[in-house]
Amino acid sequence: MPKVIYTGNTNTTGGRDGASRSSDGRLDVKLSPPGSSGLGTNPEQLFAAGWSACFLGAIGRAAAERQLRVPADAAINAEIDLVLNDDGYVLQARLNAKLPGIEANLARSLVERAHQLCPYSKATRGNIAVELNVV
Incomplete structure (x- = not known):
């Protein structure tokens, strides 16, 4: 039986022009649509932050499998595009x-290897186009 390690819990009101707050109060952000002059962040930025953090952790796991350490200055730049195509937004x-x-x-x-380990990568696999780059 699977064991739940952690549950993130947020409450969002107002959609892309609203706010989102976590149940523990550690996250409390205003939201605004991408490209707007609004004061808040947007879901794409939040998704990029979460995925990049998780992905860097997965690189650490991949490195540990080979008895390697990830450099302290390693970084992931995640770019999430909101695209309008014939099927709507993706x-x-x-x-x-x-x-x-x-x-x-x-x-x-x-x-x-990290792309195989990262829960965000697993969740999106086959659902969105993902390009992996080493820069």
Whole structure:
């Protein structure tokens, strides 16, 4: 039987022109549509932040499988596009991994393994276009 490790709980009002607050109060953000002059962030930025954090952790797990350490200055730049196509709105993503000091082929291998391990990658697999890059 699966074991729930953690449940994130937020309450959002007003949609893209509203606010979102976590049940523990640690997250409390105003929301505004992408590209607007509103004061808040948008769901695409929040998704990019969550996925990039998770993905960097997954790179750490992939590196540990090979008895390697991820450099302290490693980073993931996640780009989440909101796209309007014939079927309506969809998302697409680019995950750009910066792994200083790690040889390019090894870095690519770690990124590909992380994409298999990361829960966000698992959740989106087959649902949105995802491009993996080592920069």
